[in-house]
Amino acid sequence: MKNYNKIFKWTMVLLIVVSVVLLFVGFAGGWKESNVDTLLGWTYAMVALALAAVVIVGLVIGAMNEPKSLVKLGIGLVCVAVVCFLAYLIAPGAPAVNLTTEQPSAASLKLTDTILYLTYFAGILAILAIVAGEIRLAITNKKG
Numbered sequence: 001m002k003n004y005n006k007i008f009k010w011t012m013v014l015l016i017v018v019s020v021v022l023l024f025v026g027f028a029g030g031w032k033e034s035n036v037d038t039l040l041g042w043t044y045a046m047v048a049l050a051l052a053a054v055v056i057v058g059l060v061i062g063a064m065n066e067p068k069s070l071v072k073l074g075i076g077l078v079c080v081a082v083v084c085f086l087a088y089l090i091a092p093g094a095p096a097v098n099l100t101t102e103q104p105s106a107a108s109l110k111l112t113d114t115i116l117y118l119t120y121f122a123g124i125l126a127i128l129a130i131v132a133g134e135i136r137l138a139i140t141n142k143k144g
Helices: 002-028 033-065 069-090 106-143
Strands: none
Touching: 002 033, 033 069, 069 106
16 A cells, blocks of 8 residues: 555656646746647646546445445436536527637537536535535534
8 A cells, every 4th residue: 555655646746746847837938829728738637637536536445445335426427417418508608709819619619608607506506515514513513
């Protein structure tokens, strides 16, 4: 197990160093389009890596500790997929207003609106979770 911890630690250090180097290249290069595209590509790769790690680690640890937890993980993934699909369905994909350059493609506009809606949903859920948690905590403390 110690070897896995060392591998994980040094992998994290490597990813952080690469991220910082790319950030400094962006600052030093004046945020040209190529620098921004590289940084966005790295961001996409990091998000994909994080999501894959969560799913894979969830599957492995869930299967080892409690096989029934895989059902909960599957239900959670289906729920996330449904929310993403609903956000995609309601996203208008309207053209950008007052854009001085060429208009992005319809698919890009739809994807951007979908991501904005997912961000709104996540923000609202976070606020509701905070409020509900405080209410539950206040009720629990009142009984004791």
